[in-house]
Amino acid sequence: MKHPVDVHVGKRVRHRRWMVGMTQQQLAEKVGIKFQQIQKYETGMNRVSASRLWDISEALGVPVAFFFDGVDAATTDVSAVNESVPADLLADKEALELVRSYYSIPENQRRRLFELARVLSDVA
Structure with a gap:
């Protein structure tokens, strides 16, 4: 086991x-x-x-x-x-690809994307 x-x-x-x-x-x-x-x-x-x-x-x-x-x-x-x-x-390969892509985005844009995702997830 x-x-x-x-x-x-x-x-x-x-x-x-x-x-x-x-x-x-x-x-x-x-x-x-x-x-x-x-x-x-x-x-x-x-x-x-x-x-x-x-x-x-x-x-x-x-x-x-x-x-x-x-x-x-x-x-x-x-x-x-x-x-x-x-x-x-x-x-999950898709989740790992998403994380890898996320961290390749410049930091200021990444923070904005993060905030957008947070807002969208609160709406859902």
Whole structure:
């Protein structure tokens, strides 16, 4: 049985890898393992050792703590809190593309877009 923390860490690995535009194969090569192992980490099937997580964090350019951000929320049933948002938003490719595009917009325009989205969501 998968441990919720292993699943959360794997999702964070996948999210960060996708955000930097890296394939599983590219990450595996940087870390010195096979891409199948990255797949197993990302699904939570295999636990990531401390030293391997260190290597992955360096390859993805984030501190090790990044992979544990939000771990408390991940171990509870988040979908029960807000049913309009999928429980695994980071697994949705369209949502990740939207986030990537959002952060490529200049900051002043991004803030205006954010305010527009907030107003539109309040109306809906």
